[in-house]
Amino acid sequence: MLTFLGGSMVAAFMTLIMTRRMSALVALVVVPIGFGLIASGLHIGPMMLDGLQKLGPTAAMLMFSIVYFSIMTDAGVFDPVVRGVLHIAHGDPLRIYLGTACMGIVVALDGDGSTTYMICVSALLPIYKRLGLSLQYMATLLVMSIGIMNILPWGGPSARAASAMHLDVADVFVPLIPVMLVGFAYNLCVATVFGLRERRRVGVLSDAQFAAMRRDIGDVPDYRRPNRLWFNIALTGVLLVSLVIGLLPLPILFIIASALALMINYPSLAEQKERLTAHAYNIISVVGLILAAGVFTGILFGTGMVEAMSKDLLSITPQWLGPYLAPATALLSGVATYAVTNDAFYFGMLPILAQTAQAYGISATEMASASLIGQPMHLLSPLVASTYLLVALLDINYGDNQKRSFPWVIGLMLVMLASSILFGVIPLRGSLS
Known part of the structure; x- marks a missing residue:
């Protein structure tokens, strides 16, 4: 019963937002309350509060990351990046989309989706708007970039998979490096498709048009702070290094950095x-979505739906699938981490799958590596907070982003699965030992 309710709740949420019958914020509250009342009656209040408390730090981190990077954009710290991309692209949509894919991969080295989206969107949005390029294409490329780079040891899923299997994280991650490179190549291919489409639609700027665009983007508004450029670059560098090494919790780092950025620049x-008011809409829309998501996750976990879905999914796994558990786990990881959290999958389901696979000569390391292939699909899950930030920054519809990104993201996952089998990272078929 709980499995049915949990699956129906996720399906109802996705249907409502993809058909535009409800906004994401409304659906995140109304849908789980309806299903939660069926599952647990009036006892859902503490569950929702628990979900809010768990997502509170995430909401704070996203709020102050928006404040920080918005201030950096206003102050002009990304102007050199914009000028560099313009110089290389020269008004050609194909080059711009290829540059977006490359920039997404490089910035995502910190392993944090929210930071990557803030930096990339802040730097590239003026160019996209001036040329009239599709912002949805940018969103899809950035989601895929994070989906690939989320496999990094400090991204989270690799550490979870290694911990669940009692392995060294390097043993899980290192074999996947060539698979990630293939994923990056796929991302560039998709960027090429997008770029050629947009080149046919909007064309390539002439030299005169390109010069005019550079002048328009080069106009310096009153709130730019070119005399503080090096301070802002240094502050951003220190912030990113601190994020990677875990000097302080992420929300605290962004709060401190935001305060310093405001104090020095304005x-x-x-x-x-004036600066905070200018960005109030982005802040409120993102934080509102994250807190609403707390209601969704609180009920999903509090009613026991997640646990029931995990157990039932394992129980219906057919016996003939045993020898193919490695590729099956790779595919399942995408579906499972879309419906439940990474923690629920890696700590609740993966150990059981790995124990079964062991009978077919499939090692724990191979199963851990296979479990990371589905991360690109996980990034589109309604449980992932950073995606709400991305659509808010680009002012695109959440449901539209799901529909238009899914085919490309599934393609990325399948390409990474095929390459992992080809490179021998995971076996196509095991055999009873």
């Missing part, structure tokens, strides 16, 4: 109020 209270 010292007067009037200037600070």
Whole structure:
């Protein structure tokens, strides 16, 4: 019963937002409350509060990351990046989309989706808007970039898989490096398709048009702070290094960095109020979605739906699938981590799958590596907070992003699965020992 309710709840949420019958914020609250009342009656209040408490730090981190990177954009710290991309692209949509894919991969080295989206969108949005390029294409490329780079040891899933299997994270991650490179090549191929489509639609700028665009983008508004460029670059560098090494919790780092950025770039209270007001919509829309997602996850976990879905999914796995558990786990990881959290999959389901696979000569390392192939699909899950940030920054519809990104993301997952089998990272078929 709980499995049916959990699956129906996720399906209802996705249907409502993809058909535009509800906004994501409304659906995240109304849908789980309806199913939660069926599952647990009036006892869902504490569950929702628990979900809010768990997502509170994430909401704080996203709020202050928006504040920080918005201030950096206003101050002009990304202007050199914009000028560099413009110089290389020269008004050609194909080059811009290829540059977007490359930039997404490079920035995603920190393993954090929210930071990657903030930096890339802040730097590239003026170019996209000036040329009239599809923002949805940018969103799809960035989601795939994070989906690939989320496999990095400090990204989270690799550490979970290694911990669940009691392995060294390097043993799980290193064999996947060539698979990630193939994924990057696929991302560039998709960027090429997008670029050629947009080149046919909007064309390539002439030299005169390109010069005019550079002048338009090069106009310096009053709130730019070119005299503080090096301070802002240094502050951003220190922030990113601190994020990677885990100097302090992410929300605290962004709160401190935001305070310093406001104090140095806009010292007067009037200037600070003006900059915060200018970005209030993005802040409220993102934080509102994250807190609403707390209701969704609180009920999903509190009612026991997640646990029931995990157990029942394992129980219906057919016996003939045993020898093919490695590729099956790779495919399952995409579906499972879309419906439940990474923690639920890696700590609840993976150990049981790996124990079964052992009978067919499939090692724990191979199963752990296979379990990471589905991460690109996980990034589109309604349980992933950073995706709400991305669609808010680009002002695109959440449901549209799901529909238009899914085919390309599934393609990425299948390409990575095929390459992992080809490179011998996971076996196509095991055999009873």
